[in-house]
Amino acid sequence: MMRPILRWALAVFYAAAGYVHLTAPAPFLKIMPGWVPWPEAVVFWTGVAELLGAVALVQQLSTSLRRAAAIGLALYAICVFPANIHHFALDMARPDHGLGLGYHVPRMFAQPMLVWLALWTGDVTDWPLRRR
Template sequence: MRAGLRILLAVFYAYAGYRHIVGPEPFLLITPAWVSMPEQVVLWTGIAEIAGAIALAQPCSLRLRQAGGIGLALYALCVWPANVNHMLMDFARGDGSLSGGWGAAYHVPRMIAQPLLIWLALWTGRVTDWPLTVRR
């Protein structure tokens, strides 16, 4: 199960990275105002997602998979402010138009999923076994 989820997560991040690079506009819309050089940040976040996905997906080196898992977990933590900003912008609009009108039904699960994505990157990258296996 872990290997399958690892590949699925790698595909998810590779596609997300591709979207950041070829179509940065939606990501620029949700980038907090305090982020300097947002175009470059969005480009490099896309590159980071692709690099992490490649490291996580490869079958040969546990250390490289672990580095990919740690990198993607840190990435998910670092982009969380953009997700929070997106939620606050959307809720402030009232009509939910920024996120396609999904409102709380979109943003609440997204906020809950962020820590899960962080854990999943670490677990599938074999950085941690917690909470499924207790190390002795």
């Protein structure tokens, strides 16, 4: 029972994030590492990926599509990790420390959890909660 609830929660999280990427991209552009080409396009397409991943994660027609969405969202969480690290470094370099350690440290720990949660809720893995 917990897996479907968390699947929907993760889908809502990614749908909201995707919506914000598309409608208010400025904060994401500010934290984009300088080595990323075409930052506006990257923010736009990451928003699209989040929205599509969210929909595919909760659709009921195809378990293979749900699994593909879960893998895609897990890979997405890995790919955006450099931007999170860059944001952390930018904030800590500010005199007021920006959002501070109370924001960034939990965020750093949450990223691997998002990877696992996508894979677990998408039925890609049962680890470490094996079904009996």
